[in-house]
Amino acid sequence: MIRALRGRLRRPVTAFPAAALALALSCAGLFAAQPASAADGLPDPGVKAQQQTAPKPTATDKVLHSRVLKAAQKAATPRTAKATPFIIGGSETTISSAPWMVQLAYYDDVTGDGYFCGGTLVAPNKVLTAAHCVAGLDWTKNGAVLAGASDLYDSANGTVAGVWRQWNHPKYNAAAIQNDVAVLTLDRPLDIPTLRLAASNDDALYTAGRDSVVYGWGLTSGADGADLSVKLKTAQLPLVADATCNSAMQSVLGEDDFAEGSMLCAGTPATGGDAGTTTPCNGDSGGPLVSGGKIIGIVSWGVQGCTAQGAYPVFTKVKSYTWAAQPRIDDTDLSYDGRADLLARAPSGNLFEQDSRGTSLAQRAYTGNGWEYISWGLQADLDRDFYQDLIVRDKNDGKLYRSYFDHASGAFTWMQITSVWGGYTSYAIPGDMTGDARPDLVAVDADGSVYLYPGKGTGEFFGRVKVVDKSWKGVKIFGHGDLSGDGKADLLVRNGSGVLYLYRGTQQEHTPWSARIQARTGWNFTSYVAGGDVTGDGVADVMARDSGGTLWLYPGTNKASSSLFGSRIKLGTGFNQYNLLF
Numbered sequence: 001m002i003r004a005l006r007g008r009l010r011r012p013v014t015a016f017p018a019a020a021l022a023l024a025l026s027c028a029g030l031f032a033a034q035p036a037s038a039a040d041g042l043p044d045p046g047v048k049a050q051q052q053t054a055p056k057p058t059a060t061d062k063v064l065h066s067r068v069l070k071a072a073q074k075a076a077t078p079r080t081a082k083a084t085p086f087i088i089g090g091s092e093t094t095i096s097s098a099p100w101m102v103q104l105a106y107y108d109d110v111t112g113d114g115y116f117c118g119g120t121l122v123a124p125n126k127v128l129t130a131a132h133c134v135a136g137l138d139w140t141k142n143g144a145v146l147a148g149a150s151d152l153y154d155s156a157n158g159t160v161a162g163v164w165r166q167w168n169h170p171k172y173n174a175a176a177i178q179n180d181v182a183v184l185t186l187d188r189p190l191d192i193p194t195l196r197l198a199a200s201n202d203d204a205l206y207t208a209g210r211d212s213v214v215y216g217w218g219l220t221s222g223a224d225g226a227d228l229s230v231k232l233k234t235a236q237l238p239l240v241a242d243a244t245c246n247s248a249m250q251s252v253l254g255e256d257d258f259a260e261g262s263m264l265c266a267g268t269p270a271t272g273g274d275a276g277t278t279t280p281c282n283g284d285s286g287g288p289l290v291s292g293g294k295i296i297g298i299v300s301w302g303v304q305g306c307t308a309q310g311a312y313p314v315f316t317k318v319k320s321y322t323w324a325a326q327p328r329i330d331d332t333d334l335s336y337d338g339r340a341d342l343l344a345r346a347p348s349g350n351l352f353e354q355d356s357r358g359t360s361l362a363q364r365a366y367t368g369n370g371w372e373y374i375s376w377g378l379q380a381d382l383d384r385d386f387y388q389d390l391i392v393r394d395k396n397d398g399k400l401y402r403s404y405f406d407h408a409s410g411a412f413t414w415m416q417i418t419s420v421w422g423g424y425t426s427y428a429i430p431g432d433m434t435g436d437a438r439p440d441l442v443a444v445d446a447d448g449s450v451y452l453y454p455g456k457g458t459g460e461f462f463g464r465v466k467v468v469d470k471s472w473k474g475v476k477i478f479g480h481g482d483l484s485g486d487g488k489a490d491l492l493v494r495n496g497s498g499v500l501y502l503y504r505g506t507q508q509e510h511t512p513w514s515a516r517i518q519a520r521t522g523w524n525f526t527s528y529v530a531g532g533d534v535t536g537d538g539v540a541d542v543m544a545r546d547s548g549g550t551l552w553l554y555p556g557t558n559k560a561s562s563s564l565f566g567s568r569i570k571l572g573t574g575f576n577q578y579n580l581l582f
Contacts, residue, residue: 061160074112118285146160246258328538399417431481448468476528479542483539485558534555
């Protein structure tokens with residue numbers, strides 16, 4: 001059948017030279033997080049529940065190295081094909097040209113299954129890859145990620161990490177290879193450059209004929225018995241119009257398998273053999289297609305053998321999935337499960353944590369005292385290291401402080417945020433407002449002026465940028481994450497009359513929002529908590545307390561309209577016993 005020409009670029013069990021199997025089975029694991037002592041009158045810097053449950057390596061480095069080795073040995077078979085020395089039609093490169101490229105090695109001791117895929121580091125502890133590399137596999141139990149290595153499986157010269165959590169698109173269709181996008185959360189942050197996803201409106205990056213670059217360690221030939229490449233390879237591929245690709249793939253496959261709008265083709269039609277063909281192949285799955293300094297595609301599928309005449313390689317079109325993937329990249333919380341949690345401070349200064357259970361809250365847990373001197377607080381991971389930071393203002397000195405995890409000492413500690421004034425009337429840390437993948441801070445002055453402080457990614461901020469001149473007097477700002485479904489962080493603004501407006505993020509520093517959209521009226525709540533995704537569906541939510549002390553969950557819908565939130569859900573009563581929620 002013509003259908004048999006089609007083959008997924010997935011988890012290949014293929015050969016490569018034995019030289020690539022050299023491994024160093026050493027290195028120490030991360031320190032377990034321990035509480036740091038309170039300093040300068042501030043309470044213990046880490047919420048105790050967070051300190052006690054802070055992510056630890058899912059396996060020792062020795063075990064992770066062993067998984068890489070076993071996956072390699074599983075794939076090793078004699079080289080029998082006459083292969084080109086490059087990714088088919090491409091050229092050899094080093095990891096310094098693409099430091100965000102990582103190798104995904106999977107080996108199951110029980111079944112003996114071993115797989116390989118590529119991926120892209122998109123945050124210090126997040127890897128973007130293809131759903132077909134992730135779905136149905138237990139990466140926490142059996143996977144390892146290798147970063148910083150030019151050579152295949154060369155963990156002696158790279159850094160290994162385990163997988164803490166895995167996510168693939170909930171509507172991934174294995175039969176049609178649709179919605180082929182996934183995110184792995186690592187068990188430790190990696191000090192390696194990251195790459196950003198194309199935004200939903202990055203249309204120019206997808207112009208037909210525009211050059212793009214693909215990277216990977218995939219097969220170097222379309223012939224049977226071909227090997228994975230020992231060296232990282234790259235190839236330049238011109239982008240192809242959707243209609244052109246759709247017509248070509250229908251001609252080759254005899255079926256309508258290319259989904260315009262969610263898939264992307266790049267390159268030139270294959271010649272029917274290695275000669276004259278430039279394409280990724282099996283083993284390149286999950287790797288990035290890059291243009292304009294952003295990931296525009298994820299290697300997804302192609303024809304069997306990769307070189308059938310007239311065929312193109314097919315990629316997941318990233319801009320169509322940024323809305324789904326970016327919240328999983330940005331997520332951070334106190335309990336490390338991908339759902340935003342609640343902190344509540346009583347007048348006595350006792351602090352309590354209530355973890356999200358999706359549409360309810362767990363029973364409160366006492367987490368420390370001495371918090372009576374904090375006038376307000378926010379949760380945000382300013383350095384993108386997977387550990388939730390607490391940003392607070394001290395009543396005594398009016399200054400801002402940040403509680404964060406210090407990797408050098410293995411403990412939570414405090415630092416003063418010296419770059420932001422502590423006298424503003426309202427603050428928010430919505431996320432990346434400038435397009436550099438670092439969380440930024442927004443503050444409202446008493447005269448109604450609004451300032452944007454671009455984040456440095458270190459807990460400090462660059463100099464303020466005035467973005468509104470004296471027209472937001474008396475407003476309350478909040479919000480964390482993408483509320484409108486375009487993959488960009490948004491801001492919520494409630495005026496003195498209780499009208500709630502959505503300001504959609506543009507990721508442009510001097511004009512960070514598009515025209516406001518009225519979302520709700522009658523929002524006269526006594527407290528607003530916007531920590532991100534409470535329900536775990538990848539959409540930002542808001543919690544609000546009414547005057548009677550009832551706490552409500554307003555689940556996000558990704559609709560930039562009066563339907564911004566779905567039907568509210570009652571989370572509990574008695575929240576008037578707290579004088580600060582964050």
